[in-house]
Amino acid sequence: MLWPALRVHADGELTPDQVQQVLDILDLDPVPLTEGPGAWMSIAHGSRAGGDGTRLVLDLGYQEDVGWAFMLLFEGKQPATETVEEYRVRLRELVDRFGLRIISVEPAMTADEVLVMPEPGPDVPESGVGYSWDLPYQELDHLWNHLGLRHTAPDEVKAVKLRELTRTPVWRVAPERLRRQVAEFLDGVGPAR
Secondary structure, three states: OOEEEEEEEEEOOOOHHHHHHHHHHHOOEOOOOOOOOOHHHEEEEEEEEOOOOOEEEEEEEEEOOOEEEEEEEEEOOOOOHHHHHHHHHHHHHHHHHOOOEEEEEEOOOOHHHOOOOOOOOOOOOOOOOOOOOOOOOOOHHHHOOOOOOOOOOOHHHHHHHHHHHHOOHHHHHOOHHHHHHHHHHHHHHOOOO
């Protein structure tokens, strides 16, 4: 079974020639992956051996309504952090090189890798989130998983997700203790970039 170690979601246009360049740079075969997450949108993949004998698969996916997905998958033991970070750098450079725009990177390590929903406005309707706090979270430490973050995520990544949460209507009725803890955390991190 393949499991995701890294996912880079990007938006933008690539010509067929540019797609071939991406395949060549990443050493991918133009054969869709048939297993694992993202297989439904896979257009090319390539297997490689991790430094510790782990099987790694690098996959490129595309769907017009979704965009581009670069995924590093593994089978067996999770790859070393250094390996994942090498691919993060490599894939981000590739996205920049071809003029794509990063939508999100999972797991996020910097604020610009966090998926942030647009604020409500004339072109963006207000979220359907209700006005009652039905979540079981009363403490900030318990909220990270709900936000899709690990406890070890960098503070700047946590701050982006917390700021997004505080813009929702439901935040007005969140427990006072939790709102205070979030405000203290955000004060400690500093202003948004």
